[in-house]
Amino acid sequence: MIKVRCFKCGFAFQLSEQFVANALAAEGVTGKPTHYAAQCPRCRQVNKLPLKGVRLPEPERIEASGSEESTGEG
Ligand SMILES: [Zn+2]
Numbered sequence: 791m792i793k794v795r796c797f798k799c800g801f802a803f804q805l806s807e808q809f810v811a812n813a814l815a816a817e818g819v820t821g822k823p824t825h826y827a828a829q830c831p832r833c834r835q836v837n838k839l840p841l842k843g844v845r846l847p848e849p850e851r852i853e854a855s856g857s858e859e860s861t862g863e864g
Contacts, residue, residue: 798830799833811847814849823841824842
């Protein structure tokens, strides 16, 4: 887990590496980002969370509201 403390309201919260990896993937971020913009659940302030030394896992498959139909035998 990655610990975050909101610089605005002081609220402390944690984000899982998986959550961050998924969020970055959803934003289209590839490679190794140096920061993640973590939004405080209490006051919505965006806190820049340094990802130095953080090992992000592979993002999980994100379920987009699928309109794309893939053809395949099955
Ligand atoms: Zn806050």
